[in-house]
Amino acid sequence: MRIWYQSFVDPAEQGPYFRELEKALATASDQGITFDLKGLSPPDRELSRLTELRCTVQVVRNALLAQEQGYDAFAIGHFQDGGLYEARAAVDIPVLSLGETSMLYACTLGHSIGVVTIHPVFIAMIQEQITRYGLHDRIVGVRAITSSPEQLVRANDDATAFKRFLVQFGEAAQPLIDQGVEIIIPGGGLPAMLLSRKKGYTLGNGIPVLEPIAVLAKMTAVAVQLRRLNGTGPNRVGTFAKASAQAVQEFLKSW
Numbered sequence: 001m002r003i004w005y006q007s008f009v010d011p012a013e014q015g016p017y018f019r020e021l022e023k024a025l026a027t028a029s030d031q032g033i034t035f036d037l038k039g040l041s042p043p044d045r046e047l048s049r050l051t052e053l054r055c056t057v058q059v060v061r062n063a064l065l066a067q068e069q070g071y072d073a074f075a076i077g078h079f080q081d082g083g084l085y086e087a088r089a090a091v092d093i094p095v096l097s098l099g100e101t102s103m104l105y106a107c108t109l110g111h112s113i114g115v116v117t118i119h120p121v122f123i124a125m126i127q128e129q130i131t132r133y134g135l136h137d138r139i140v141g142v143r144a145i146t147s148s149p150e151q152l153v154r155a156n157d158d159a160t161a162f163k164r165f166l167v168q169f170g171e172a173a174q175p176l177i178d179q180g181v182e183i184i185i186p187g188g189g190l191p192a193m194l195l196s197r198k199k200g201y202t203l204g205n206g207i208p209v210l211e212p213i214a215v216l217a218k219m220t221a222v223a224v225q226l227r228r229l230n231g232t233g234p235n236r237v238g239t240f241a242k243a244s245a246q247a248v249q250e251f252l253k254s255w
Contacts, residue, residue: 004066007077012041018037024214045149047122059082059083064091073223074091089243094227097216107135116176117143119146145168192211
């Protein structure tokens with residue numbers, strides 16, 4: 001099984017994170033499963049809706065390329081899920097993403113859930129995702145630290161920066177804990193990767209912190225296995241109605 005894992009970072013520009021992500025995916029791989037980690041250049045570093053749109057277009061193009069090259073699935077390693085619905089409607093292979101998969105899996109671990117993202121600009125975007133996924137009653141709050149991709153990448157190798165991040169993350173999560181959440185989700189690949197080094201990490205009086213990257217890796221493999229077993233796939237007459245060949249060609253020519 002070959003899975004294309006689409007990160008929103010540049011391996012040349014954000015090497016420490018890319019290196020650690022490769023290790024994490026290798027650890028999450030069962031026998032016979034390979035994750036091919038791909039990046040974007042330029043990466044998602046400007047923290048704006050316009051940048052999200054640019055990356056979304058690249059993601060959909062890469063999903064089409066992954067299917068053409070014979071990959072069994074396409075995993076979007078970006079919490080804002082850029083291109084998820086569009087890619088899912090464009091290809092036949094399973095398409096999963098960090099945000100949706102993490103939120104849905106967290107619902108199996110606790111009733112009330114909180115998200116801590118890397119910057120306030122993402123709060124509104126994540127709240128829009130929560131509405132789209134119908135999870136308002138389960139994901140009860142979104143908080144943010146104030147950081148940047150560059151600072152979080154540096155924390156992969158800099159012990160002081162990593163400790164600073166842990167303090168910031170805990171402080172941002174505290175209002176959610178006070179609100180009674182039972183699970184905390186790191187809202188981004190960069191914080192998720194940093195926190196994954198602390199296995200079984202909890203906050204407060206034992207509030208579990210989810211490992212989104214491991215969840216996405218495992219659930220993408222399961223999606224492939226279910227498709228092989230019984231043909232399980234998305235509904236093609238509703239939300240994920242399949243794009244026509246003409247629509248795909250027009251998209252590729254326009255972008």
